[in-house]
Amino acid sequence: MNRPDCYIAVVGSSVCNEETAKRAYDVGYELARRKAIVICGGKGGVMAAAAHGARDGGGTSVGILPGSDRNDASKYLSLALSTGLGEARNAVIASAADAVIAISGGFGTLSEVALALKKGKPVVGLLFSFEDISGLHHAKTPQEAVDLALRSILRSTR
Amino acid sequence: MNRPDCYIAVVGSSVCNEETAKRAYDVGYELARRKAIVICGGKGGVMAAAAHGARDGGGTSVGILPGSDRNDASKYLSLALSTGLGEARNAVIASAADAVIAISGGFGTLSEVALALKKGKPVVGLLFSFEDISGLHHAKTPQEAVDLALRSILRSTR
């Protein structure tokens, strides 16, 4: 495969309700359709749903796992990297991505968003749990989230 | 020296105004007086001020630096560890600390707060920039911040 130009992290909780999972799936699907690589934390919930969507959209997803055991990875991932870094892997996700889409989410997600913003990466919130963080783009639908993320990258690299 | 029982991270921006620096100094001083180790990111602003206060209070501060060059460290630190990890060092700070005091702060600070909360560590905000994060204790003065941090550790280890 040719190396794609665009890596988008989809971040969110490892456990989530169906509505949130549906949104994450749609984000993954749409990213795949638009030839972006999906990066995620490799576990369940939002991460698994985004990987599932990316697979169904014919795309590629990479899970960057905290632990040392690849068996912890979602089966939907194209690739699973067991880093052994613990939560420091959140910084790897923020570093490897060109932009971040944050869906719902808890404190782990918030750390990934903050690390991405610190690095000057565009971040789009989709029903993001922490509404008052400045510097985020806010989206109402998965399509809008993907649109905003991809457009923000174009803008920042032009 | 005997190993102390208590490590408190003081996190905040590497550039700050005088009022914020005064608060960070007072937090560092008070932590030292109460025999807690001060952990920080090792650079300027809030980090240097907290290390300065810890030194003047007769205590110990450890700077956990993102880069590979110890010359980047604040001169007030007792110890400076140049990790070479980049922003992933924020996860090390959150991991090494028993509790976190966040003063003012930007996105890097927010990531440290989020990583600490993710790990279940108590976090105290002192004029913390991100007011609406749930799960934080809020303090109005440096003394109250130190009180809350030390008491929250006692509670969580009892």
Place this chain on the structure above:
Amino acid sequence: MNRPDCYIAVVGSSVCNEETAKRAYDVGYELARRKAIVICGGKGGVMAAAAHGARDGGGTSVGILPGSDRNDASKYLSLALSTGLGEARNAVIASAADAVIAISGGFGTLSEVALALKKGKPVVGLLFSFEDISGLHHAKTPQEAVDLALRSILRSTR
């Protein structure tokens, strides 16, 4: 794509002579032909040659870069992850791989070999620069190196 079962790190210097590059290319090609994912450090020399071989063999290679800039990555990689971790990314490579093939190599390579051995992962040396490390398998050809690596994984997971 379905997630493959087997990740082999190909490690070696970022600068190498043509003969070493030819061997790394052949290792990457053979790994791809046998449906293993190639993991490498993402830079030049042995890493780029292994990624080149994997591409020509119709396979997938992942570069795990030390820096924060994906533009430093070899163009032959299927995926490039800029970790921002510096040399600590060597531990990520050792953690993510099921086995390691070390070709020629300097001190960075030696650290990856040692980290893999520490984690109990099989390591195969192909003209490996450090001959007297115990615990390595030694191969004379790229094909033999791939054979040994894949067989050692089967054995360790049976």
Place this chain on the structure above:
Amino acid sequence: MNRPDCYIAVVGSSVCNEETAKRAYDVGYELARRKAIVICGGKGGVMAAAAHGARDGGGTSVGILPGSDRNDASKYLSLALSTGLGEARNAVIASAADAVIAISGGFGTLSEVALALKKGKPVVGLLFSFEDISGLHHAKTPQEAVDLALRSILRSTR
């Protein structure tokens, strides 16, 4: 305390025989006597013995632990930092030290030596298990090891 100018990592296995422990103790003691900070991996064996020596010599030792639990640390350490990074903490040790003294040792030790050499740091072996690594200084006694380490730093920073 004033920040010291010199950080020496003492690396070796977490389990060792008495003779090796005696050597590590003597290295820690001598480093303390000469006002160098001892950095180590924070666990047992060589690490604990070096920390013990540093304490008895009136010096300071810092343990950089792989796990998240400070209770795993040797009681002899002045400071214990639980990084949560797993084996990637070996890269932090190599980064934070000005020079490394390797005593006996297994693959983890070898990785720390290799990472230090990769960064251009002086490394002294004292009965180091891997004799044929080029670029090491070899010492016959703890005193000679400390001498070589401290002199090599002076030389590299002059």
